[in-house]
Every structure is written in C-alpha cells, then in structure tokens.
Amino acid sequence: MGDYIIEAKGICYRYPCGKDALMGLDLRVERGSKLAVLGANGSGKTTLFLCLNGILRPQSGALCVQGRPVSYARRDLLEWRRRVGMVFQEPDDQVVAGTVMQDIAFGPLNLGLSHEEARMRATDVLHSLQIEHFRDRPTHELSHGERKLVAIAGVLAMRPELVILDEPTAGVDPAGAEQVLEVLETIHRQGTTLVISTHDMDMAYEWADGAAILVGGQTWCQGPVTDVFADRAALRGARLQSPWLLEVARGLQAKGIVTDGAQTIRSRGRLLEMLAGAREA
Amino acid sequence: MHLIDCYAYTNRWQTRHPAEKAAFAGGLLALSLILPLAGSLVVLAVVSAVTLGGARVPPRVYLRTLAIPLVFIAVGSLSLLLSVSFGAQGVHVGLATDQMARATRLLGRAVAAASCLCFLGLTTPALDWLPLLRRLRVPSVIVDIMFVVYRLLFVFIERLAAMHTAHEARLGYASVRSTFRSSGLIGANLLVFALKRARGMEMGMAARGFGPEIPVLPLECKPSRAVMAAVVLVWLVVAVIGLAVQRWFDG
Incomplete structure (x- = not known):
C-alpha cells in the first residue's frame, strides 16, 4: 500500500444541467510523484481536478486526503486547499487582484497569515520563479504566459503539498512552457507532489513518472508512464497518440539499431546517447 | 480608460x-x-x-x-x-x-x-485606493466590489476588443444594418461571457481559500x-x- 496524498474511489459527478462528467472514477496520487492525467476533450479532467480541490462535491464515491475521508466544513476545506493547490487552465479565473503583489498575497492572507508574513511569502515565490520584476505590475498588463506564472506563484505562496495544474503549458509560447516546466521541476525537487493534465503527449512522456488516462469520466488505466504508453491501441481508443520519442525508439528497435527496450528511452538526451552508442558498436 | x-x-x-x-x-x-x-x-x-x-x-x-x-x-x-x-x-x-x-x-x-x-x-493607480478605503473602514462589500470590478473591467475590455475584431474580419460592420446586428450579438455574448467568467472566478477564488472578505495588503509607505x-x-x-x-x- 503506497503513501497516497489523495485518493479518489469511484467518484461520480453530475453537473446541475444533468451532464454526467465523472462516472465512478478512481485515481491515486502517490506522495512525491509526478502524475500526468491524459484524456480527450470532455473526458472529465477538469471536473476531476475541481473535485480534488473540494470545489465540486461528488454525488457519490469516496475522496481521501492523506488517507482520511474529506470533510466539506469550512475549516476543513481551508486546510484541504492549503494542502492541495490548484492552478486553473485559464489564469483570468485565478488572478483576482489588480497587482501581482496583491494577487500572490491573496491566498496566504486567506489562510490567516499576517500582512508581513504574506508579503514575505509572495516575495519568496517571486524570487524562486525568477519573476521579481513582475512585483508591482498591474495584472492586466501581463501577457497570457506571464499571467499563468503569476497564477502558479499565487498557489505556491500557500505552500501546498500537492499542486494540481490544469493544462499548465496550453496557450503559452515555447519559452514560456519551458519556464513553467522548469518551475515545476524546482518545486518537485523541493518535495511537492504534482498532478497535471495535458494534451501534449510528448511533454507528458518526458516529464511524468505516472500517467492516468481518462475516458468518458472513468479511469481507463493508471500506472507508470512506460506501461500506460505501451498500449498503442488503448491510446488511440482514448483519442490520444503515442509520443514521438516512443515511436522513434520503437522504429529504431525494429531496425535493430537500438537493442534495449524502446521504453527505456525517456528523453531526447537518452535517445542521442543510444544512437551514439549504436554507431560505435 | x-x-x-x-x-x-x-x-x-x-x-x-x-x-x-x-x-x-x-x-x-x-x-x-x-x-x-x-x-x-x-x-x-x-x-x-x-x-x-x-x-x-x-x-x-x-x-x-x-x-x-x-x-x-x-x-x-x-x-x-x-x-x-x-x-x-x-x-x-x-x-x-x-x-x-x-x-x-x-x-x-x-x-x-x-x-x-x-x-x-x-x-x-485605482488599486491604491483599496488599502486606503479598507483603512478608513469603508464597508468591506464596497471595497470587495471595487476590487473585482477593476479586475474584470480589463478582462471584459480584452474580450470586447477580440469580439469586435472577429466581427470586423467577417464584415460585421459593412453596413448600418450589420452594425446593429453585430453590436447586438456582442452585447448578448458579453453577458454570457460575464456569467461564465463570474463562475470561473468564483471557483478560482474558492480554490485559493477565499473567506468572508477579500484581503488587501496595506500600502508599504x-x-x-x-x-x-x-x-x-x-x-x-x-x-x-x-x-x-x-x-x-x-x-
């Protein structure tokens, strides 16, 4: 039995309009892991995330944070949201204040921290994301990518143990996406558990250590990235694709250029090493 | 503005x-x-x-x-x-x-x-008023509304500009008649957008532990x-x- 920071067992959520978004979904997030939640549009990723943060309340099923069933009492919700931070896909939903400083301090102040403490935390986060120069800028002047970083900073300032990010790199330019991933790498190294949703299979394959595929409000499969991506047919069935790295590795393996399993090639660097090794041999 | x-x-x-x-x-x-x-x-x-x-x-x-x-x-x-x-x-x-x-x-x-x-x-800057008003004990509802309105104003302006451009690109303002029609559509869409945004922001604020009133950092000087x-x-x-x-x- 692993150490699960959050666990969903058979949760169902139906929107007031009658649409069933989650239909008996299971998900386990191990402490210290990097989990990618994959799935087609409308497969329930965002609804799941809103449930994991206590914003939507599943009509049935069980949700446990740190092994304890959740409670929706105000005090417990606050503690839950301090532990589990969520970054929305649309930064405009999350960036509430007019200046960056005010916005990042919003969460810490809601936790009841003093003004000085909130200001200090905001300064720390700005420093660690290397966006100190944003400090006094009005939020409406920031670009979409910059606003996304501010949204992430606002969540990190609450010092969560688990951060859930809904499509953190969508709509952000390549340099911005890289910056977001670097930030995630940094906080993961500091011990934060991460869950992201994405349509970018290449990024998910290189970045995550676990993956879950959602289809129609249920978990199609969850496991180590290499296992989940191994089944091509399953991927296609979920309206997803194999990452290019895996495809190339498979091709090289079929031609006998690479002898190790295709799944061992998890990064571009590794691929190049293998190719160089194959040439020498 | x-x-x-x-x-x-x-x-x-x-x-x-x-x-x-x-x-x-x-x-x-x-x-x-x-x-x-x-x-x-x-x-x-x-x-x-x-x-x-x-x-x-x-x-x-x-x-x-x-x-x-x-x-x-x-x-x-x-x-x-x-x-x-x-x-x-x-x-x-x-x-x-x-x-x-x-x-x-x-x-x-x-x-x-x-x-x-x-x-x-x-x-x-409009936002400098918020800490001052809070300090002067203006009812928190008023300060909260100012806070949210100021933020949303820019979200809406951005959206309005985008919709206007989209209509223009499809000749939405080519004649008086189409101008009226386009403006009506923009009004209707903006209302729907506003409601959606309000819901989104409500969730966004809830996710960050929003309590009884919006906290405002006091001015540093x-x-x-x-x-x-x-x-x-x-x-x-x-x-x-x-x-x-x-x-x-x-x-």
Whole structure:
C-alpha cells in the first residue's frame, strides 16, 4: 500500500444541467510523484481536478486526503486547499487582484497569515520563479504566459503539498512552457507532489513518472508512464497518440539499431546517447 | 480608460501615498465649490499646473481626459442660457442673458471640480485606493466590489476588443444594418461571457481559500507629514488668492 496524498474511489459527478462528467472514477496520487492525467476533450479532467480541490462535491464515491475521508466544513476545506493547490487552465479565473503583489498575497492572507508574513511569502515565490520584476505590475498588463506564472506563484505562496495544474503549458509560447516546466521541476525537487493534465503527449512522456488516462469520466488505466504508453491501441481508443520519442525508439528497435527496450528511452538526451552508442558498436 | 490607467501607473507621483493626493484634490475640490468664481479659476490653474508640472502628465493626455466631462458640463451650462416660454403665439425659445452670470459660475466650478478628479485619476493607480478605503473602514462589500470590478473591467475590455475584431474580419460592420446586428450579438455574448467568467472566478477564488472578505495588503509607505502640511498650505493660499481676486474683480 503506497503513501497516497489523495485518493479518489469511484467518484461520480453530475453537473446541475444533468451532464454526467465523472462516472465512478478512481485515481491515486502517490506522495512525491509526478502524475500526468491524459484524456480527450470532455473526458472529465477538469471536473476531476475541481473535485480534488473540494470545489465540486461528488454525488457519490469516496475522496481521501492523506488517507482520511474529506470533510466539506469550512475549516476543513481551508486546510484541504492549503494542502492541495490548484492552478486553473485559464489564469483570468485565478488572478483576482489588480497587482501581482496583491494577487500572490491573496491566498496566504486567506489562510490567516499576517500582512508581513504574506508579503514575505509572495516575495519568496517571486524570487524562486525568477519573476521579481513582475512585483508591482498591474495584472492586466501581463501577457497570457506571464499571467499563468503569476497564477502558479499565487498557489505556491500557500505552500501546498500537492499542486494540481490544469493544462499548465496550453496557450503559452515555447519559452514560456519551458519556464513553467522548469518551475515545476524546482518545486518537485523541493518535495511537492504534482498532478497535471495535458494534451501534449510528448511533454507528458518526458516529464511524468505516472500517467492516468481518462475516458468518458472513468479511469481507463493508471500506472507508470512506460506501461500506460505501451498500449498503442488503448491510446488511440482514448483519442490520444503515442509520443514521438516512443515511436522513434520503437522504429529504431525494429531496425535493430537500438537493442534495449524502446521504453527505456525517456528523453531526447537518452535517445542521442543510444544512437551514439549504436554507431560505435 | 486605458489611457487614464496607463498614466496612473507611469506618472512621476505614482508612488506617492494616495492619502496625500486625495487630500490635495479633495480639499481643492471643496474649495472650488465653496469659493466664488475667481476661486474656482485659481483652483483650476493650480491643479492644472501641478498635474502637468508636478506629476508630469503630458498636456495632451490631461486635456483629453478633461474634455470628456467638459462636454457634459458645456451642455449643462448652455441649457441654463436658454429660456423657453409658452405664450399666446406658441412656444418661444430665447437667450436668457440675465442667466449669463449663473451659467459662467456653473461652468467655472464644474470645470475646476472636474480637473481635481482628473488629477486624482491620472496620478493614482485605482488599486491604491483599496488599502486606503479598507483603512478608513469603508464597508468591506464596497471595497470587495471595487476590487473585482477593476479586475474584470480589463478582462471584459480584452474580450470586447477580440469580439469586435472577429466581427470586423467577417464584415460585421459593412453596413448600418450589420452594425446593429453585430453590436447586438456582442452585447448578448458579453453577458454570457460575464456569467461564465463570474463562475470561473468564483471557483478560482474558492480554490485559493477565499473567506468572508477579500484581503488587501496595506500600502508599504506612509503619508509624509511635510507633504500633508504643504497640502494644507496650498488650500490656504488658494483660498486667500481666490477671495482677493474676486474682491478686486468686484470692486
């Protein structure tokens, strides 16, 4: 039995309009892991995330944070949201204040921290994301990518143990996406558990250590990235694709250029090493 | 809107404490209403000089901002000059020359008062008001609404611009008829967008532990005593000069 920071067992959520978004979904997030939640549009990723943060309340099923069933009492919700931070896909939903400083301090102040403490935390986060120069800028002047970083900073300032990010790199330019991933790498190294949703299979394959595929409000499969991506047919069935790295590795393996399993090639660097090794041999 | 906001963040006095600027503008606004016409004109001169020379707002921007209320003020003052009478020969519209003094006084006061507000708008970022208002114990509902409105204003402007461009790209404004139709569509879509955004923001704020009221960080600086004293001095000087000029003019 692993150490699960959050666990969903058979949760169902139906929107007031009658649409069933989650239909008996299971998900386990191990402490210290990097989990990618994959799935087609409308497969329930965002609804799941809103449930994991206590914003939507599943009509049935069980949700446990740190092994304890959740409670929706105000005090417990606050503690839950301090532990589990969520970054929305649309930064405009999350960036509430007019200046960056005010916005990042919003969460810490809601936790009841003093003004000085909130200001200090905001300064720390700005420093660690290397966006100190944003400090006094009005939020409406920031670009979409910059606003996304501010949204992430606002969540990190609450010092969560688990951060859930809904499509953190969508709509952000390549340099911005890289910056977001670097930030995630940094906080993961500091011990934060991460869950992201994405349509970018290449990024998910290189970045995550676990993956879950959602289809129609249920978990199609969850496991180590290499296992989940191994089944091509399953991927296609979920309206997803194999990452290019895996495809190339498979091709090289079929031609006998690479002898190790295709799944061992998890990064571009590794691929190049293998190719160089194959040439020498 | 964008123009005012832009200068509020870039003028030389952006970082001065809002209480200093509010005292300056508020005091002179009161004086422009209390003092006779000459006093209002002195207020207008002082505020204009301070906005242009002190805060270094470009004259073009200042005049453009002042021009907006000026239109309404002009219409209001001119209407005082018209006299309408219903006689045996029907409706008679004439110029009420006896109202000239009243109209000028109204014009002078209103322009001076508007210039004080323009000074505030152009020198003080709207968000600086929030900590100040919270400090002054303004009911939290009002401060919360200001907080959210200011943020959403820009979200909506962005959306409005995007929709306008999209309509333009499909010839939405090619004729009067299509202009009406496009504008109607924009209005309807903006309403739906606003409701959706409100729901999204509600969730976004909930995810960040939003409680009974929106927390606002206090300003890091304090109003300077010297500046406050100088502001009071300016009030007195303006009042004295205003009254003296009026006496000289009358006598």
